[in-house]
Amino acid sequence: MDYDKEIDLRGLNCPLPIVKTKKQLGELGSGQVLKVVTSDPGSMRDMVAFTKATRNELLSSEEVDSEYVFFIRKS
Amino acid sequence: MSDTKRMALIATKGTLDMAYPPFILASTAATMGWEVGIFFTFYGLQLLRKDLSGIHISPLANPAMPMPVPMPVLMQVMPGMEAMATSMMKGTLKKKGVATLEELRTVCVESEVKLIACQMTVDLFDFKTSDFIAGIEYGGAATFLEFAGDADICLFI
Numbered sequence: 001m002d003y004d005k006e007i008d009l010r011g012l013n014c015p016l017p018i019v020k021t022k023k024q025l026g027e028l029g030s031g032q033v034l035k036v037v038t039s040d041p042g043s044m045r046d047m048v049a050f051t052k053a054t055r056n057e058l059l060s061s062e063e064v065d066s067e068y069v070f071f072i073r074k075s
Numbered sequence: 076m077s078d079t080k081r082m083a084l085i086a087t088k089g090t091l092d093m094a095y096p097p098f099i100l101a102s103t104a105a106t107m108g109w110e111v112g113i114f115f116t117f118y119g120l121q122l123l124r125k126d127l128s129g130i131h132i133s134p135l136a137n138p139a140m141p142m143p144v145p146m147p148v149l150m151q152v153m154p155g156m157e158a159m160a161t162s163m164m165k166g167t168l169k170k171k172g173v174a175t176l177e178e179l180r181t182v183c184v185e186s187e188v189k190l191i192a193c194q195m196t197v198d199l200f201d202f203k204t205s206d207f208i209a210g211i212e213y214g215g216a217a218t219f220l221e222f223a224g225d226a227d228i229c230l231f232i
Contacts, residue, residue, distance in 0.1 A: 053107035
């Protein structure tokens with residue numbers, strides 16, 4: 001998937017993946033896509049809740065070798 | 076009332092383990108675009124001090140705290156045990172990528188979480204406003220209740 005920016009949040013635990021994702025989204029323009037990689041299993045659920053609450057679009061989320069990859073389009 | 080969700084927390088404890096829940100919930104809710112306020116009262120007021128190095132955890136009367144080796148209660152009262160438990164816990168938190176209290180509190184401040192210090196507690200323990208971080212409000216139960224009255228979630232921690 002094409003993306004405009006990538007952020008590596010592996011090694012960070014709740015709530016930092018959400019907090020840092022939000023910060024990074026703030027630096028993107030509307031419609032741009034952010035790729036996020038985490039190692040916190042809780043972020044699978046948290047990222048759904050976060051994008052829903054902030055009305056950003058979670059394009060995809062998947063687990064790859066105990067890491068979690070998300071693509072989020074900024075609203 | 077607006078569409079924005081509001082969360083009101085009361086932080087009453089000043090130990091390391093009990094300092095995390097209010098700051099984690101508040102920083103997360105603020106990140107999700109919620110309006111958040113925390114009322115710091117009694118020992119919770121310690122969480123607003125500039126210097127958080129005095130926030131400790133004790134294995135004493137805390138049987139749920141995981142210890143690397145089982146420790147009899149009589150040993151837990153020995154001098155230095157609290158410092159040891161605190162440094163152990165901080166080390167584990169760091170290793171697991173959990174933010175420090177300072178980091179979480181900074182997120183709260185930057186995302187405009189309303190931090191209310193209980194004025195009565197400040198007077199009770201003879202604290203000085205210079206002990207606390209800048210940008211906080213001082214108020215009483217009425218100040219908190221006015222904010223909490225319109226909250227979707229209210230928790231006592």
